[in-house]
Amino acid sequence: MSAPRLLLCAGRRLGGEKGGRRCTVIMQHIRSQTSGSEEPEVVFRDVSSKEGGGAYREILLNRRKALNALNWSMACLILDHLRAAADDPNVPMVVIEGAGEKAFCAGGDIRAVTEAGKTGQPLAQEFFRDEYRLNHAIGVFPKPYVALIDGITMGGGVGLSVHSPFRVATERTLFAMPETSIGLFPDVGGSFFLSRLPGGLGMFLSLTGHRLKGRDVFHAGVATHFVSTTTLPTLRERLAALGPRLLNLDPRDRLHLVHQLLDSLHRDSEGESPQPFSLETYRPIIDSAFSQGTVEEIVAFLQREGGEWGEKQAAVLAKMSPTSLKITHRQLMKGAELSSLAECLKMEYRMSQWCMRGHDFYEGVRAVLVDRDNQAQWNPSSLGDVTEEMVSRHFQPLPSHSEWQL
Incomplete structure (x- = not known):
């Protein structure tokens, strides 16, 4: 997306001083992409199928050293891109993932928020405000949104994935909502999705910050599918091949086709002897x-x-x-x-x-x-x-x- 279009998105959503701050954040991101001095914190690109044509819009969280932790500038950029993608007839679906093999997104940039809160800086309000707007935009996104939650997925990373219809875990996935250990609470929509997990599971995960690994993330209902990491390249290729077929379908049919694809890969990864839920004994x-x-x-x-x-x-x-x-x-x-x-x-x-x-x-x-x-x-x-x-x-x-x- 061009710089003028990004600024137009920001200015249209927020005027005055807030709009100015958002434009500053976006321009800093654009400069980082064009100056070559440092890697952008989030990368957006259109992935094409082998046959050509728009296949999907990729969102890559790109703060490897920080385990792809979500900061305010990233939240603003992803939100604006999502809203633009929702209106773009050439974008059939969105796929989000994290750079590297360690983390999808290890959480929000909480240290920056607390430092701002101590001195009364507006970041203490704006980070939560825009992060929650992003969570909601994901929840109501009118096209397939596929979150590949490969690696650490905690806090803010959960908010980037759990409200989407497709959350794909791998054996490297490590899920937790550990906020009670830092004097906070499981936010990013935790009150919505955790309260809807079966039995007392959501309350257990919320209060204890218990960590779920690999297939357990699927068994708990946090992920919708599980695939092995060796299957991820195939998954991306098949999503790219599916993308052009989605362009002229209604929303329900788009979701159905993506579901069929992920169901198939999930079954292949499960094999003949699916592993049980490690918490089943304690349910x-x-x-x-x-x-x-x-x-x-x-x-x-x-x-x-x-x-x-x-x-x-x-x-x-x-x-x-x-x-x-x-x-x-x-x-x-x-x-x-x-x-x-x-x-x-x-x-x-x-x-x-x-x-x-x-x-x-x-x-x-x-x-x-x-x-x-x-x-x-x-x-x-x-x-x-x-x-x-x-x-x-x-x-x-x-x-x-x-x-x-x-």
Whole structure:
């Protein structure tokens, strides 16, 4: 996409000072692509089939050293490109993946956000605002959107993939939503998709930050398909071959054909002896414990009836921010009652801004990402000291001019 067209997209969406900041971000990206001084953080290109013709638009996250972590400029650029691709009749589908073999996207650029929050800089609002707009744009994208979640997929990386109709995991995929360990909550639409996982699985993953690997990401319902890494080149080739056929089809038929292709590759990768879900043995205790009405009741149930495994999970919860645990529990309970991703993201944006005014988010980032001593001093330090008023505050409306909007 040309520089003028990108700037037009940004200016059309946001005027005034905000539009100016977005244009600055986009121009910095364009200069990095044209100057040769450094690699662009995200690469967009049109992939053609061997027969020629538009096959799909590729989005490549390109911050290998940072494990393709999503920053604000990347979120702005991907959002503008997606909106342009939605209207472009020559783009039949979008495929997103991460550069390198280690990560699809290891999360959002949380350190930058906390530094901005400490000094009152607008990035603390704008990053969450545009990241959530991007999450929603993925969820409502009118064409097939295929996320190849090969490698680490956490936090912001989950938001780039899980709201799409096609999420393809590999044996290298490592999924987690570890936000309660840094004083935050599973955002990027977590209240929508996690609350809709079967039984107590979503609440378990949200509160403990448990890591799912490989096929388990599919078994949990986070990925829609699983293929081996050796199959990825074939997958890309077959998607490219399919692309031109999609151009003149209606949306439902496009989705159906992509589903058929991925189903076929998934079956080939599974083989004759599919591996079982590693958490299957613990599903009864997960469903019972993590359907309890409060976090305190979850911990008590695990300690009372969960055996050795339950004790380990209770010990994990004891290390997390008590405030984060309680607001996350409330978040998923409310998310299950909300009917749309947009409603959930609006709620989560409020939560993010109240967290920016608190203590634990900054302390958690310090302990886990900055000093890396993993010795966070939470305040309050225990579940019993986190009052109902403290929890409810995170869900209060913001001033009208500060609320999240599409």
